[in-house]
Amino acid sequence: MGYHHVVVSELDPTPDRPSVRRSVSEAAGLENVAVNRYEVEPGESVPLAYHYHDEQEEVLYVLSGTLSVETPERTYEVGADEALAVEPDSPQRAYVAESADGRAVVLAIGAPAVDDVHPYEES
DSSP: OOOOOOOOSSSOSSSSSSSSEEEHHHHHOOOSOOOEEEOHHHTBBBBSSSEEEEEEEEEEEEEESSEEEEESEEEEEEOOOEEEEOOOTTTTTOOOOOTTOOOOOEEEEEEEEOEEEEOOOOO
């Protein structure tokens, strides 16, 4: 059996990201699921680029604030205690609008935990 108690607020943020990212899965040594907590200020984005995954399913669960998620078809506004599930091969870019009243705190969960991200180029 294995258990890992992680105090997320004590994790160092991942450097060189457009918003504050704390990797819960890395701290816990998880191999099959990626779990990250983001603190996103107005004008900041969650990912490094508009992107999609080959295999990974992703859930963006908003703990507080409002997260905008741009897709080729529309932009979703995801509020506190709401989630957006993103299937593989589905382009998305999550961000907090510059006009937002404040930051959003988001829990991003992806499985499998694979590095299969690709930039999405709009045509």
